[in-house]
Amino acid sequence: MKNIGNNISLRLCGLCSSASRLHIRLVLKLSIFVVLLSLCSSTIAQSNNYLFNDSHFHLTNYIQEGVDIHDFLKTMGDKVGRVALFGIPLQQQWSYRVDGDRAPTYYLNSDAPLYYYSFTDAWIATQYKSLTKEEQARFDPMITGFNPTDMYAADHIRRVLKAFPGVFTGIGEFSIHKEFVSAKVSGEVASLDDKALDRLIDFAAEAGLVILLHCDVDAPFPKPNAEPAYAGQIKALFKRHPQATIIWAHIGVGRIVRPVKDQAAIVNDIIGDPDLKNIYFDISWDEVAKYVVATPESTKHAADIVNRYPDRFLFGTDEVAPPNQEKYLKVYNQYEPFWKLLTPEASEKVRKKNYERIFDEARRKVRSWEAANVK
Ligand SMILES: [Zn+2]
DSSP states (O other): HHHHHHHHHHHHHOOHHHHHHHHHHHHHHHHHHHHHHHHHHHHHHHEEEOEEEEEEEEEEETTSBBHHHHHHHHHHTTTEEEEEEOSSSSEEEOOOOHHOOOOOOHHHHHHHSSEEETHHHHHHHHHHSSOOHHHHHTTEEEESSOOOOTTTTTHHHHHHHOOOOTOOOEEEEEEEEEEETTTBBBBSSSOTTHHHHHHHHHHHHHHHHHEEEEEOSSOOSTTOOOOOOOOOHHHHHHOOEEEEEEEEEGGGGSSSSSOOOHHHHHHHHHTTTTGGGTTEEOOHHHHHHHHTSSSHHHHHHHHHEEEHHHHHHOOOOEEEEESHHHHHTTTHHHHHHHHHSHHHHHHHIIHHHHHHHHHHHHHHHHHHHHHHHOO
C-alpha cells in the first residue's frame, strides 16, 4: 500500500507544474465537497423513504433472550427509521418443581409465576451504548424494569436515568391489566387505582419521559352487556395526570379482549376531552391489526376515526426479537388495506410524524432533566 501511495504522489509531482498542482488541489476539494454532499443527501433520502417509525418494539422476550441490536439494525435496514426500544419487564420463572426439564419460554407455557426483572434496563442501556452515535439516533430506549404496585417504582426509574444519562426517552411498555399475565405476576396484582402508579407517572411527567402503558379495556370474558371493566378507571387515571404524555398501547385491545362494541365511543370520548390532549393510542400488535382488517367495514370504521384525528395515533409492530425483516414487517403489511384508506396526511402522521414529534419532545425534556439532576 505504501509503495502505491508513493508512486501516485511521484507521478503527480512529475506531471504537475505549480499551476496544475493548484488545479488538482481545487479539484480534490471540490470532489470532497461533492462526496460529502451526496452522503448528506443519501441520509436525507433514507429518512424520507422508510416505511415507518416503530413506537412499540421488544428486543428481548419473556426469558430475557432476544436479538443483538447490531443484527436488529440490519433487520430495520432502510425500511424502518426509528424504534422505541425495550425488553420485557417480566421474567417467566423456570420452576423445576413445576416444569421439570421442559424449560418454558413464554408466559403461556407454564403455571410457574412471572416476576419483575429490573436488569432488563441495564441490558437495554448496554445494547444502546454499544452503537455509534448515528446508530443510537435511530433508537429511543425505554425503562420498563419496575413493579408498578411498588411506591418505590418511581425511585427505580430515577436511578436508571442517573446510572445511564443520555440513554432513555420513556418508560414502558409496562402493564396494569393484561389478560393471562396480570394474575401470574408474583406479589400484588397491579391496579389503575394504585398510589404507586400515580407516583411513578408523576415522576415520568417531571422528567419528561413518554409513557407507554398496556391496560386491557375489559376483562377477558365479560358478562354480556356489562360496562368494560377498566374503561372508567383508565380515563380517571388519565385525568389525574394532565402533565404526562401517555400512549395507550393497543387502544386497550387484547388477544381475546376484543374491541368492545363501544370501543369507538371510548376512544372518541378521550379524544374529544380537552383535558386529555396528552393521551395517544398505538395500533401495534398483529392481534389489533387482525381486528382492524377483519372486514371491509371494520377497516373503514378504524380508518375514519384515524383520518378524523390523525395526530393521536401511532403505528408500532409489538414484535418480540424478530429473526428477520420479513417477520419484522409482518404487522405493517397486515395493515395494508387500512393504509390504503388513510388520507396521505394521516398515513404520514401515523407511520412517522407523530412518533417524531412525541419522542423528539421527550428526548429534549429528559436530557434537560438529566442536565439539572445528574451530577
Ligand atoms: Zn408489547
